[in-house]
Amino acid sequence: MFTSGFAQLSPEAKQAKKEAILAAIQLPEIPVYEVSVINFGAKGDGKKDCKKAFDKAIQHLKKKGGGTLHVPKGTYLINGPIHFISHFNLHLEEGAVLQFGSNPEDYPTVFTSWEGTFVYNHSPLIYGKYLTDISITGTGIIDGEASETWLQWKPKETADKLLSRKMNHEGTPIKDRVFGNGHYLRPQLIQFVNSKNILLEGVQIEDAPFWCVHLLQCESVTLRKLTYDAHNKNNDGIDLEYTRNVLIEDIKFNNGDDNIAIKAGRDHEGRANAATPSENILIRNCSFKGLHSLVIGSEMSAGVQDVFVENCTAHGYLKRGIYFKTNADRGGFIKDIYIDNVSFKDTEDCFYITANYHGEGSGFNSKIKDVFISNIQCTSASGTAIVIQGYPESKVENVQFKNIHIQKATNGISITNTQHIDFKDVIIGEAATVPTAVK
Incomplete structure (x- = not known):
């Protein structure tokens, strides 16, 4: 049936709604205290494992109540994840490259979500949970180094993927949904969980094991001026899941799957979380390149609403x-x-x-x-x-x-x-x- 005249927001009401979304988003407040990862033993030669240096620097900042960790020009091998703290900014200076190792045993299991189902799995390469005021800034590169390593898990993941969905449908307690070593669910490159006041700005994202940027149960998010060169299987650019009050702007996508995918949980578990749909999302002035530009779903069982996309171009x-x-x-x-x-x-x-x-x-x-x-x-x-x-x-x-x-x-x-x-x-x-x- 074809008809017209059904209700929609007037231009004035639509503008007011967008302004309300922006008003609900707060940029992170980071203390002025700053340190360099070099001072904690890191060496940007692409050979020395800098994992301990990053951990020491972050713990130092935690004791100081937060601040900025500078990463100067160089290539920093990191055999294991970087786990964020609140009130923390990771700043990659021009020419800085974070190059993550890919030994699964270096990535402990953490609470996460895999294709819409809560599980415990290998830690994302950059990860944080229950945080406030966090950011990644600068003009450097975050390189998952996954094309010759994690990517080899793709043909092996089917049994674990089906098991996770079975656990979802049968209501298996989340604490018993443990994957990690001996399983083949690839971790995300960057994931923040149940966190707010988040900024990702300026950096380039490359070669992720799985999804590139995954925000799970987050709110008050700004993603701007990122660039992508990520072409592995399932290299979605941005995945929002149970996430609200988001601004995505001025991003140059060039990734191997969905540029932006808006999600909200899978099946029984997603419907049980219907109080937390993904909502209030403004996407503007982006350059799309990849498999699909804007996707909603397929995991969207808690619902997706109030999404605005404007002034974007595909290449x-x-x-x-x-x-x-x-x-x-x-x-x-x-x-x-x-x-x-x-x-x-x-x-x-x-x-x-x-x-x-x-x-x-x-x-x-x-x-x-x-x-x-x-x-x-x-x-x-x-x-x-x-x-x-x-x-x-x-x-x-x-x-x-x-x-x-x-x-x-x-x-x-x-x-x-x-x-x-x-x-x-x-x-x-x-x-x-x-x-x-x-x-």
Whole structure:
């Protein structure tokens, strides 16, 4: 059914909502005290293991109540994770490279989440939990060094992935979901858990074992001016999970999977955490390059709402530009999504909104509604320009496409099990002019 006139925020209300998101975000307050990791025994020669030097420096700062740890120019081998403290800034000066070792035994098990299920697994390479006022700044590089090491676990992970999902569905106590040594779930590069007032700015992220930046149960987050060169399997750029009040801006993505993926837990466990959806997220002025630009799901069982995307540009081929993916295992909702002024080049599918991801599941249909997409340019869609797939008993509803131009598409539109879909000034292919006359 095609209709118009359903409710959405007015321009004034939308601006007020964005301003409210920004007002809820606080930059970290870091004490003025500063030290250099060199003074604690680190050597930037790419050979000496600097793990103990970083640990000593961070413990010193903890005793001082926090501060900034400077990493001067050089390559610092770190055989094990860096665990953050509150009121702490890790500052990578120009030419500084953190190069992490990849012996799994150097990475102890910590509380984490793996594809939407809480588990204990190898520590992410940079990690912190229950922290306030933390940041990573500068112009250096964080290198996971994973392409020849952790990446080899990808073909071996299936049994552990299925076990984690079984534990989720059966309600296994989290303390008993222990992976780590002897298992093959790759750790994230950077992960903060249940933390607030977070800033990541300026650094380059490379060669992650798994997801690049994963924020789990966090709030008041600013991610800006990051650059990516991360092309391993599952190298999502930014994953937000049960996270709220987030600004993502001026980021240059170039990574091997989703540029931004907004998530909120998987299946039974996610639905049990419905009080903490991912929400209040503003994404602006970003440069997309990778597999997909913006993804919501597939792990989104606690819900995703109030997401604003504006003034972004894609470079190079994307499999999908905008991709919402859920299935009947998930439940939850995706709603109140506003996407405006985004340009894509070549894609397989420009827009793909599906409640039947991988054709999996039963009994827990997700609700997708109130999605507003405007002022979009796309060079081509080798698959389908616009796909929307709901369920007969749980239709995708209240979706508006306004001022959309997809210059070329193999297939135009494929819409099933929907209601209240509104097209205004949508052109797929060349714009038609006046009708030709009979000769």
